[in-house]
Amino acid sequence: MPVCASIFKRGCIALSAVLWFATNAQALDFELPLVDGGRFQRLSDLSPRTTLVNFWRADCPPCIAELPLLVDAAQRLGFRLVTVALQTPGETRAHWPHVPGEPGSHVALLGPGDPRGLLRRFGNASGAIPYSAMLRPDGSLCAKRMGEIEQGWITDNLAKCGA
Numbered sequence: 001m002p003v004c005a006s007i008f009k010r011g012c013i014a015l016s017a018v019l020w021f022a023t024n025a026q027a028l029d030f031e032l033p034l035v036d037g038g039r040f041q042r043l044s045d046l047s048p049r050t051t052l053v054n055f056w057r058a059d060c061p062p063c064i065a066e067l068p069l070l071v072d073a074a075q076r077l078g079f080r081l082v083t084v085a086l087q088t089p090g091e092t093r094a095h096w097p098h099v100p101g102e103p104g105s106h107v108a109l110l111g112p113g114d115p116r117g118l119l120r121r122f123g124n125a126s127g128a129i130p131y132s133a134m135l136r137p138d139g140s141l142c143a144k145r146m147g148e149i150e151q152g153w154i155t156d157n158l159a160k161c162g163a
Contacts, residue, residue: 028121028133028141035085035092035108043082046107048137050161051080052154055111055119055131057087058095062148063130070132071105073154079134081106086115086129136161 031042043053054070056063067083074081083099085092089110099108112118115127122133123144134143134157142161145153 028135028139030118032084032109032111033089035089035096035110041107041109044139046080046082048139049080050137050142050158051082051135051139053082053084053122053133053135054149055084055086055115055122055124055129057085057129058091059087060129066130066148067099069149069151070154071099073151074106077154077158079154079158082109083107084109084111084115084118086111134158134161 029042029044031040033040043051052070052074054066056067058064070081070083073079083106085108092110096108119125119127119131122131123141124131124146126146128146130146130148132145132149133141136142143157
């Protein structure tokens, strides 16, 4: 007899959804160094909250153009912003004084030396940037966007992702 037979089907589907969310959130977890140095931050160690993870580079004009909007929107709308710089630490730190917002206004991380695997896990097989992924408070992927973000995308997806 199949595991999800007749009267147990709804319960099995619900359990499958819970397991998918748990597995999805675990697959998206990572640990990277903070831009300001000194320590590492694991995504899953942050308090449960709707989070926008943004992958960027200093030599990417759309990446730089959207950073002020992301920082401002996170402060105004109450979601967590995590930025992942996909360049050398020196390039990131040289650009860092130009990133808007107060120190600590968002979690700023240095990306891995080869970001392709991390980007793929977040749904970006091509590796193009800027790229953003919105996560529910449980850490599961809710929405993703390749290209520069507009305010409307943020507000629409905050509602969809439970913020």
